[in-house]
Amino acid sequence: MDKNICVLIPVYNEGEVIRQVLSDVLKEYSNVICIDDGSRDNSQSEIKKTNAKLIVHPINLGQGAALQTGIDYALQDPKVEFFATFDADGQHELKDIKKLLDTLKSKKLDIALGSRFLGRAENMPWSKKVTLKMAIQFSNRTTGLKLTDTYNGMRVFNRKFAENLNIQGYDFTHAAEIIEKIALGNYKYAEVPVTIRYTEYSKSKGMPILNAINLGLDTLLNRISK
Amino acid sequence: MIIKVILIAAILVVFFWFLSNRSSLQVHAWQKIGVLLLSVIGIIVVISPEISNRMAHHLGVSRGADLLLYLLTLAFLFMTLNLYLKDKEERRRTVILARKVALLEAQLSKKND
Numbered sequence: 320m321d322k323n324i325c326v327l328i329p330v331y332n333e334g335e336v337i338r339q340v341l342s343d344v345l346k347e348y349s350n351v352i353c354i355d356d357g358s359r360d361n362s363q364s365e366i367k368k369t370n371a372k373l374i375v376h377p378i379n380l381g382q383g384a385a386l387q388t389g390i391d392y393a394l395q396d397p398k399v400e401f402f403a404t405f406d407a408d409g410q411h412e413l414k415d416i417k418k419l420l421d422t423l424k425s426k427k428l429d430i431a432l433g434s435r436f437l438g439r440a441e442n443m444p445w446s447k448k449v450t451l452k453m454a455i456q457f458s459n460r461t462t463g464l465k466l467t468d469t470y471n472g473m474r475v476f477n478r479k480f481a482e483n484l485n486i487q488g489y490d491f492t493h494a495a496e497i498i499e500k501i502a503l504g505n506y507k508y509a510e511v512p513v514t515i516r517y518t519e520y521s522k523s524k525g526m527p528i529l530n531a532i533n534l535g536l537d538t539l540l541n542r543i544s545k
Numbered sequence: 546m547i548i549k550v551i552l553i554a555a556i557l558v559v560f561f562w563f564l565s566n567r568s569s570l571q572v573h574a575w576q577k578i579g580v581l582l583l584s585v586i587g588i589i590v591v592i593s594p595e596i597s598n599r600m601a602h603h604l605g606v607s608r609g610a611d612l613l614l615y616l617l618t619l620a621f622l623f624m625t626l627n628l629y630l631k632d633k634e635e636r637r638r639t640v641i642l643a644r645k646v647a648l649l650e651a652q653l654s655k656k657n658d
Contacts, residue, residue: 354647374651380640388644392651489640 324401324420324475325350325393328371329385333407334361336520340409341369347413348403352393354385383493387486394481402481406472410521415513419475422511429480429506430497432466433473438512444522457535458495462502466510470494473513480506492537552591560584583620 326348330337337353344351351371355363357379366373374392376385386404393399401423403416411433419431436455440448451470458469474497476484483504488496501508563580590597590613597609606612 372651372655374647376647377643378639380643384640384644388647391644392648395652489636 321401321420322349323398324348324403324416325352325396325399326403326405326416327386327389327393328353328405328407329356329382329389330354330358330362330366330407331356331379331382331385332358332360332362334358334365336409337362337407338365338368340407341366341371343413344405345370348416350393350396350399352389353407354389356380356382356385381489381493382491383486383496384489386493387484390481390484390486394478400478401475402478403475404472406521408521410515410517411473412514412516415473415511416475418513419473419511422509423475423477426509427507428477428509430474430476430501430508432468432508432510433471433513434466434468434510435471435513435515436467437510439514440517441514442517442522443515444517447517447522454535458498461539462495462498464498464502464508466498468510469498471513471515488537549591553588556584556587556591 326344328340328344328351330353333340341351341353349370353366353371353373355366355373355375357376363373363375372392374388376388390402393402401420403419405411405416415433415438419433422428423431435443451468455466455469459465470491471494480500484497484500486493486496500506560580564577590609594609597612599609601607601609601612604612606615
């Protein structure tokens, strides 16, 4: 087991699936941090039944804030060299973490990004595909990076990137913010094919299309106001 | 006539309440000046409505009442923007606070382990 990698899992009302997801992740990785973002269901008690470290936001702040809290906590441990972000709803595949980590190490990258469009997206609803493709186009135009997937929760990055990240977008805008950081900081990055499995559960939890509009506007406003 | 007394009294009450209320969030000096100006203009317009008519003609608006409506709309938009920015700043602070609480709690439980 790699002691020098920490798996960060933001959790918001995932009581139904989180224990299963964690028991899988904990088989391969010992340092797993769950950041409960003010869930109102039984997520917290489910996480406590596992060996994952639990950090609790007293109120719901958004996924970006949860990730940053997890990163801040993990950075306190000097042994942690690599950080992986993983979704709590069970749509990521565990083996993909290793794939990203191996690529990061072999290519000496700062960050490896998962891409479902280079890999596979199983049972992806067409509406989701259309929104995502539009969001990706938008992000590529604004940041100048050429990526195939921008809103993928699966990433692995090194300590240097973690120390400089400091996410300000508290909700889903953090994904665009991370891409922007890569572009502005000239970090070495690569996309790695990953598999995303859409289940009925994850589809019901995913980002609604209307949110994509908010996201686009927010990203645009953030860029203008900088 | 009675309406004039009521309106002027109301303007004065709001004006003095605004200046004396120190418990609320910091009120900038320019905001105080703005309220002072608005109160003075308000009182003048209440006392002699013809002035607003004359000002309206000057600015190419046909009636004083219309001019007041336009100014009110502008003031409303400005206030909305102001509230939005304030809300955003409040949210930023709340996030910092809540994240700090979460991290402190996590560190405490780590020490107790």
